Amino acid sequence: MSNEVRAATLEMPELRGATWYGHKGNIYATAIVALVMLCSAWALLQDTRWIYLLVYIWFGLGYGIFLQYGRFCMASAVRDLFAVGVPRMAVGMLIAVMLFSLTAAVVKVLGVNTFHPHPLGWHILIGGAIFGFGIVFTGGCASGSLYKSGEGNIGSMLVVLSISFTQAYYVTMGGWLNKLVPASWTASAAAKDMPAQLSVTDGWFDQFVAGYVWNLQGGQLSDQLGFDGLFSGAFIGNAFLGAILPSLLLMVYLYFVVYRKGYLRRRKIMAPRLRDHLRGVWSMVVSSRNTAIAGLCLGVLAGAHMWATGELREHYGIFNFGELLADMGHTAGLSIQDTVFDPGYWYITTQEAQWGAWLMDKAGVQMADNIFFGLENGIPDPLINAPGWMSIGIILGAAVIALARREFKWKVPNLETAMFALIGGALMGLGARLGMGCNIGAFFATVTNGDLSGWVFLGGMTAGGWLGVKAFNSWMEWRSGDDDLAI
């Protein structure tokens, strides 16, 4: 059935007969994997506790491989719906959500689920909208920019650079912005009795977090609905009601709004019955085989990652990687609670903020006098930043499969694309900090664990994406002139 919509992709004749080693990309790809293996072995010889960090790298490598394989881009999931009316990516994303909710439920039953729910408030919706607007201009979401960097796309590297530095900058911004912060936030933040070195009443982000976000409630559906049993809470409350049912409803909605008309016309079905509609939904699901496969594998991988990190935490008797780092004598860059950012699952934006903050810190900017870095996430050296290595793993994993599939190419952006990358990246950074994560941390990882705030983020992201497409279209029309397409 899928062949109808997926006509053949042919390789160039001279590429078809090439031997495995005759293709340079295979050699480079093997070299990258070998290098990661060698470095992992070297790190384990130094201290076996580095296994905790290596888990992040290897899962990152896996994410990168499947993201590139399925061209898995959540930016296009919301964007292509409005831009070109194609549900392919949105469907792939929903498949991944359903699978991850099941694997996350298994991990919860095993008792090592590392997920923490997000407080629900307006900031999620607004952050999602700003993030969604930004991703239309950057051509990729946060994970998308990483795996596209691995395909040799220098524009995407600029996006990563922009997200890193702007986020680090936003959380330390004070000065005139302090005047815009509502007095109630300032008072509420001051009442939290935070250590003086954090200066929580200076800087808008500190007051936003301590004076607003901390006063909000969040939680998982299993607790909110009162499913006490471990099994019923994880599988019925969180996975089925929180993720699978909404995903199925969204899929049916996408079929009726975007896909049905073209499908029925193509199949010459005049009076469709339920059976035809069900076939149509299935045709939509398999219309991009690679994306659906990637969705399945990413869902399983994300759950396995949570389980692996959870088991390691049990094994070492820790709650956070910072404790392990302190044990190993690496105390520089830890927060005042001796913690570092260590989500234990797929996450993108916070570690990028830490990269930016580390460099700014080295350049002499005071970066640790805030909640985000000083109290919670720390600013570890990028060499020992575990989630940071997950991001590098994503880039390397994408490079491996892009090289092997002859899809790697250094792509230098023109001035316009570069500007969009930097400005769009700055918007994504702002959205990610307001919404407490990107489409992975604030949407994918949350809805799959029964935290409904993720669906709110998706709603905001969709609205922002819709506006972004409008703006992008106007820009293209203005720039190319009207006669450009009068071919």
Add this chain to the structure above:
Amino acid sequence: MKGWFGRRAQQRASAVKRVERSVFVHGYGSLTVHVHIDCLGAVCPRPQLLTMRALDHMEEGEVLELVVDNPGSAEAIPGMDMTLGSTHLVTLHEDSCWRIFVRKGYKDSDD
């Protein structure tokens, strides 16, 4: 500065061009291409949007050739058939780029 971000230069050298040429795709056969879009170096969503808008200006049965080096776009074009009323004929994967041939109109209308 040459206009805003080289706006004037862009207006002179449009990515979308009317052409009339025959191509032979090994393993598929001969094709007559009517519109050529050069999207080398462009990222999503530009190739998709240009394809969509070019199809709007084409006659039923005409063939469009899109050249992209962004893997995401190469994957997205075939999936656009259902919504655009076009038929993806074949994608030719060359070293680090794709040539995608799309005919306006549904396949069964002319074979």
